[in-house]
Each structure stands twice: as structure tokens, then as C-alpha cells.
Amino acid sequence: MKQCDYIFQMQRLSVNDGEGIRTTIFFKGCNLRCKWCANPESWSFTPQIMFFSHKCSSCGHCLNICPSHANELTDKNKIIFHSDICISCNACIDVCSAKARQTMGRNFSFTEVMTEIKKDMIFYEQSGGGVTFSGGEPLLHPDYIEKLLVYCQQLGISTAVESCGFFNFSQCRHLIEQFDMIFFDIKIMNDDLHINYTGQSNKKILQNIAQATQLNPNIIIRVPLINNINTDIANFEKLTYFMKKNKLNKIELLPYHSLGYEKMLSLGKSANKYTPPSTDTFLIKWEPHTRDFSRELGDQTSQYV
Ligand code: SF4
Numbered sequence: 001m002k003q004c005d006y007i008f009q010m011q012r013l014s015v016n017d018g019e020g021i022r023t024t025i026f027f028k029g030c031n032l033r034c035k036w037c038a039n040p041e042s043w044s045f046t047p048q049i050m051f052f053s054h055k056c057s058s059c060g061h062c063l064n065i066c067p068s069h070a071n072e073l074t075d076k077n078k079i080i081f082h083s084d085i086c087i088s089c090n091a092c093i094d095v096c097s098a099k100a101r102q103t104m105g106r107n108f109s110f111t112e113v114m115t116e117i118k119k120d121m122i123f124y125e126q127s128g129g130g131v132t133f134s135g136g137e138p139l140l141h142p143d144y145i146e147k148l149l150v151y152c153q154q155l156g157i158s159t160a161v162e163s164c165g166f167f168n169f170s171q172c173r174h175l176i177e178q179f180d181m182i183f184f185d186i187k188i189m190n191d192d193l194h195i196n197y198t199g200q201s202n203k204k205i206l207q208n209i210a211q212a213t214q215l216n217p218n219i220i221i222r223v224p225l226i227n228n229i230n231t232d233i234a235n236f237e238k239l240t241y242f243m244k245k246n247k248l249n250k251i252e253l254l255p256y257h258s259l260g261y262e263k264m265l266s267l268g269k270s271a272n273k274y275t276p277p278s279t280d281t282f283l284i285k286w287e288p289h290t291r292d293f294s295r296e297l298g299d300q301t302s303q304y305v
């Protein structure tokens with residue numbers, strides 16, 4: 001079935017998604033379910049409602065208008081949002097004067113996206129920035145991205161993609177060749193743990209990344225650091241071996257942050273809070289090893305951010 005190309009955010013003046021100042025386009029839809037995900041509003045391929053309880057005044061307008069009875073008023077005058085029965089009709093958005101509700105995801109036309117992208121041409125030129133496709137998993141939208149990619153190239157705008165690596169490689173081969181920069185996440189090297197924490201095997205991901213190295217030399221591996229889950233030496237030894245074997249020599253380590261936890265609650269889902277490794281502990285644990293890994297991978301290893 002043809003997948004819709006919903007976008008849930010277009011973030012201008014972004015500085016964490018590649019070189020320089022960028023516009024980052026966030027696509028909906030991902031096949032992984034990382035327990036620490038920073039963007040769980042991206043998981044579903046279709047629009048979703050987020051309910052921000054701290055803004056809610058308990059006026060009750062959403063109770064009356066909802067055709068699914070997805071909102072409940074408790075004895076303590078609090079609204080509970082039952083996302084599992086919400087049909088995303090958006091009726092409650094209009095009646096909520098407190099702006100406690102928001103729809104994540106809409107079908108932006110190609111022209112709308114390009115208009116947004118073109119607003120910051122001057123910043124791209126001055127800073128060496130450009131456009132980054134993110135998500136969710138942007139490479140699950142190859143046709144839409146191809147159109148944007150071609151237009152960006154015509155305008156001389158640099159392009160990057162942030163991918164979890166779980167996509168159909170044959171559908172994306174021509175895109176992989178053309179991005180100016182590719183960021184691939186590798187969460188955990190042990191496959192059993194990967195399945196446990198992300199819901200999918202890492203085999204296809206590692207295979208896709210290995211294949212991508214044959215087509216594009218500008219690849220950076222990113223690892224979200226989750227304390228006591230993927231911060232052990234064994235994980236990084238396996239990662240180093242994989243990177244060396246595939247001639248990858250750039251890595252960024254991203255500490256976990258709890259933004260995703262708050263978003264999960266707003267989506268009406270339960271969630272666990274994780275922790276990043278403390279900087280001191282991490283560096284003490286890693287200091288004797290980073291030199292070895294640097295020697296293995298080359299001079300550009302280990303950008304601690
Ligand atoms: S979007 Fe969901 S919660 Fe809001 S009125 Fe429609 S069904 Fe009810």
C-alpha cells in the first residue's frame with residue numbers, strides 16, 4: 001500500500017542536524033520503537049493528537065465534541081486522554097482555547113516545503129548549511145524525498161539525511177548516492193538487546209549501512225548513549241570492528257535526553273525514563289579506550305557532544 005508522506009515539523013535555523021545552519025524536515029513513520037526515542041510523535045505514519053495536560057484548564061469542551069469519547073474527566077477534575085480510541089478527527093483542537101492539544105503530522109505540498117526551505121537560503125550560504133531530512137525514518141518516503149532532493153540540488157542547497165538504517169535499500173540506492181551527508185544511528189551491536197530495546201533486529205540496519213559505504217563516503221555514525229544499555233566496552237568494541245571493516249571513521253555520541261519521555265505522556269502512552277551516562281563517569285570509563293579506538297578508526301573518531 002502506498003504510504004502517505006506526512007511531515008510533523010519543519011524546523012528552521014537548526015544547528016544539530018549537520019553542518020552550518022539548516023532547515024530540518026521531520027517525516028512521520030518509523031519501524032523501530034526505541035524505548036528512549038526522542039521523537040515518538042514520529043512513529044505512526046498518520047497524524048496523531050498530543051495532549052499537554054499542564055496547559056489544560058479542564059473546561060471540558062473536548063469531552064462534548066469528541067465522537068470517540070477519547071477524553072475523560074476524573075473525580076479530581078483532570079482530563080485523561082485515551083489515545084488508543086482517538087481517531088484524529090481534530091474536532092477537539094478547535095474548541096481547546098487553552099491550546100492543550102496539537103495535531104502532529106500533515107500532508108504538506110511539495111511547494112509548501114520548498115517555500116519553507118527557500119526562506120533561509122542566505123543562512124545556508126553564509127554558514128555552509130542546508131537541508132536535513134529527518135523523522136521518523138525519512139528513507140521510508142523515497143519518492144517525496146527524491147523530488148525535494150532534486151530541487152535542492154538545482155538551487156545549490158546542500159542535503160543531509162538522518163536515518164535509523166531500517167529502510168528498503170534498493171528503493172533508496174539512488175538517494176544514498178546523492179546526499180552530501182548521511183547520519184546513521186547504530187543503537188546497540190548485540191542483536192538480542194537491539195530487538196529488546198528497539199523492537200527490531202539490527203541485521204538489516206548494519207547491512208544497509210555497509211552497503212551505503214560503497215556508494216557514499218560522507219557517512220557519520222551516531223550513537224545515542226543510554227546508561228547501562230549501550231555504554232559498555234563490549235558494545236563499542238563491536239562497533240569499532242564494524243566501522244573499521246566498513247572504512248567508517250566518523251562517530252558522534254549523543255547523550256540521552258528525557259524530551260521523548262514527556263512526549264510519550266502527551267501522546268497518551270506509558271513511558272520509562274532513561275539516563276545518559278554522567279560525563280565524568282563516561283570519560284573515566286572510556287579514557288583508556290578512546291586512544292585505542294582512535295588509532296583503530298583514524299583521527300576523526302569520537303566527537304563527544
Ligand atoms: S482528535 Fe481524537 S480526542 Fe480529539 S475529538 Fe477527535 S477523536 Fe476525540
Ligand code: SF4
Nearest residue numbers: 056057059060062096
Ligand atoms: S478543551 Fe482543552 S482546556 Fe478544555 S478540557 Fe479539553 S484539553 Fe483541557
